[in-house]
Amino acid sequence: MSDFKLNVKVRDELGKGASRRLRREDLYIPAIVYGGDKAPRPISVEKSAFYKAIEDEAFFSSLIDLVVDGKTYQVVVRDLQRHPYKPLVTHADFLRVSAKEAFTMSVPLHVTGQEECVGIKEEDGELHQLMTEVEISCLPKDLPDYLEIDISKLEVGTTLHLSDITLPEGVTSVALSHGEDYDYAILNIAKARIRDEEEDEAESGETAEGEESAEKDQESGEDEGEDKS
Known part of the structure; x- marks a missing residue:
């Protein structure tokens, strides 16, 4: 501390x-x-x-x-x-704060192991951190500077919740004290969203066709105007 x-x-x-x-x-x-x-x-x-x-x-x-x-x-x-x-x-x-009374406090959540994470390094995933701090309850002597969670072994598709955090002795999660329904997600490893090259080419082709069609319409309009004159 x-x-x-x-x-x-x-x-x-x-x-x-x-x-x-x-x-x-x-x-x-x-x-x-x-x-x-x-x-x-x-x-x-x-x-x-x-x-x-x-x-x-x-x-x-x-x-x-x-x-x-x-x-x-x-x-x-x-x-x-x-x-x-x-x-x-x-x-x-x-x-x-009193040395004999527990109190509530929000402490930072530190994520470690990103460089070694299986889901990120080997499976082209990306980290989505949903919480940056966690509300805890403890005596003053047990107050941690931060909480830490290691994601080095996580694979794509994995979601971690509050219950996955290892809390120091004497520290409890305020949310979890209200029951399992409050076991909120804190992070997940999701597949990175990469656009398919074929989709890009198809979009480029559609854009080119649209421009070509617009040019033809414009030329047709100009021709019609000349005929009327």
Whole structure:
């Protein structure tokens, strides 16, 4: 599990105006931390450290230490609000976690073995990944940075589901906890769609015939016009 630490300050001034002023200073990002048995607390996060942290994919599925007034709280990222067209984060939501309580989190799904995959390498197939992340439930200590599935032995026509993922100890799938009907497909190896050369030639022939016919119609029309004149 990756370790991240962010120094934050408590925000006393609230509202849209205060948040705009904070963003204009360009040193901190407005945020809020909530959950657990404590009231929501508006905070501001040091911008440079935060932007460096979000460059790492693991940041979004890791426990984060928030240092507030010398005290450290473990949290996870719950939501980021971004500027509609600028590469800027305008607000961040953090959820407090308890070492003794399970919580839900979406973690990335990494697919390995693509270069050795039988269906791709030997059978001209292609990978269709239907899920890029999976919602799980676990205690903070069991939170994985990501889940991994190996496709090296898969053949064309194979579909894998959530139940095919080997979950770490202490981790459960939220969807599967609702029953077999929620065993969603996560990827498949399908035959690559390659157009037949004969179809291309037939289409080319039809196009040429159509153009030739159009030219004849045009010439015929011109001849008729000349006869009438």
